[in-house]
């Protein structure tokens with residue numbers, strides 16, 4: 001399973017970058033997790049849109065879905081000119097299904113997911129767990145044929161469910177929207193210290209911090225997480241690749 005960070009900013013993209021978007025490639029499947037602002041353009045550095053099999057959207061905040069309607073048009077055009085042969089499968093939170101305004105069912109097939117959904121896309125199994133956020137949101141766990149596990153937190157406040165869901169994951173990609181000095185200001189997102197605590201309690205193999213704030217020194221996020229988690233911690237960056 002190969003994971004590529006397409007975008008790692010919270011809220012809005014920095015210059016020439018993107019908000020949430022993560023490409024997961026495995027034998028027989030290319031999956032995009034979230035499709036935020038700037039993702040559609042940058043995704044094409046790593047995956048021709050003809051080859052994308054599915055998009056999984058954790059929730060409907062703009063920094064996770066802003067480019068998905070442009071992607072619908074890309075699929076429409078690629079199919080109309082014969083460059084792509086099949087519609088794109090888009091998986092959305094069932095509770096938020098009504099919020100989406102896809103217009104072309106011949107080109108995108110929209111599927112609802114809930115906490116009990118188990119999907120297989122290519123050779124990867126996907127499972128979901130509700131997070132603590134101000135709108136319905138899922139964390140996603142992907143398990144490869146070889147049994148390697150990758151968990152993406154989506155957006156979340158601190159919760160035991162994410163610790164249980166991430167138990168012994170090989171890689172935990174976890175949001176770190178805030179510095180520790182901001183603790184208590186926002187219950188729907190994590191501080192870096194909380195992200196580190198979750199990584200430690202879940203016993204993950206490595207933690208990658210993402211969904212960054214637009215101020216301060218990002219290296220401080222890794223330092224704050226490392227006060228709780230002794231394993232390897234890295235900061236996501238656009239174009240980062242991880243193989244598990």
Ligand SMILES: [Zn+2]
Nearest residue numbers: 011061063155
């Ligand atoms: Zn977000």
Ligand SMILES: [Zn+2]
Nearest residue numbers: 059061133155
């Ligand atoms: Zn959000």
